[in-house]
Amino acid sequence: MMVYDLTKFLEDHPGGDEVLLSATGKDATDDFEDVGHSDSARDMMNQYYVGEIDVSTIPKKTAYKPPKQPHYNQDKTSEFIIKLLQFLVPLAILGLAVGIRIYTKSS
Numbered sequence: 001m002m003v004y005d006l007t008k009f010l011e012d013h014p015g016g017d018e019v020l021l022s023a024t025g026k027d028a029t030d031d032f033e034d035v036g037h038s039d040s041a042r043d044m045m046n047q048y049y050v051g052e053i054d055v056s057t058i059p060k061k062t063a064y065k066p067p068k069q070p071h072y073n074q075d076k077t078s079e080f081i082i083k084l085l086q087f088l089v090p091l092a093i094l095g096l097a098v099g100i101r102i103y104t105k106s107s
């Protein structure tokens with residue numbers, strides 16, 4: 001299969017850059033032929049010709065596996081404890097204040 005580098009052609013393509021980008025990285029033969037490109041279009045292609053690749057050497061599945069994102073804060077217990085403390089600490093201070101008040105009054 002013939003390989004073309006169309007990065008410099010994107011802006012000049014009469015059919016627009018979107019169609020080229022949508023056909024990037026794959027076999028665009030059918031896409032190209034479906035449009036019925038003129039002979040002059042076929043001549044232009046030569047400027048962007050890179051080389052040939054043997055299709056059979058292209059792996060069916062990509063070997064690259066994106067690294068797994070670390071799961072931040074998967075353990076929610078610390079989050080829960082903080083929420084609980086945010087509720088309990090003011091309550092404890094209030095209780096302490098009321099307790100001191102009662103204690104100092106009675107004595």
Ligand code: HEM
Nearest residue numbers: 004014015019020023028031032035036037038041044045
């Ligand atoms: C390989 C490099 C390519 C070259 C040099 C090229 C060149 C051209 C040229 C010169 C035209 C103007 C009409 C003509 O002369 O036929 C054109 C139109 C067009 N091309 Fe390409 N093209 C390329 C690849 C592609 C690909 C891969 C697609 C589709 C995915 C595509 C889709 C179109 C479309 C939709 C038009 C507009 C047709 C119209 O408005 O009548 N072209 N192209």
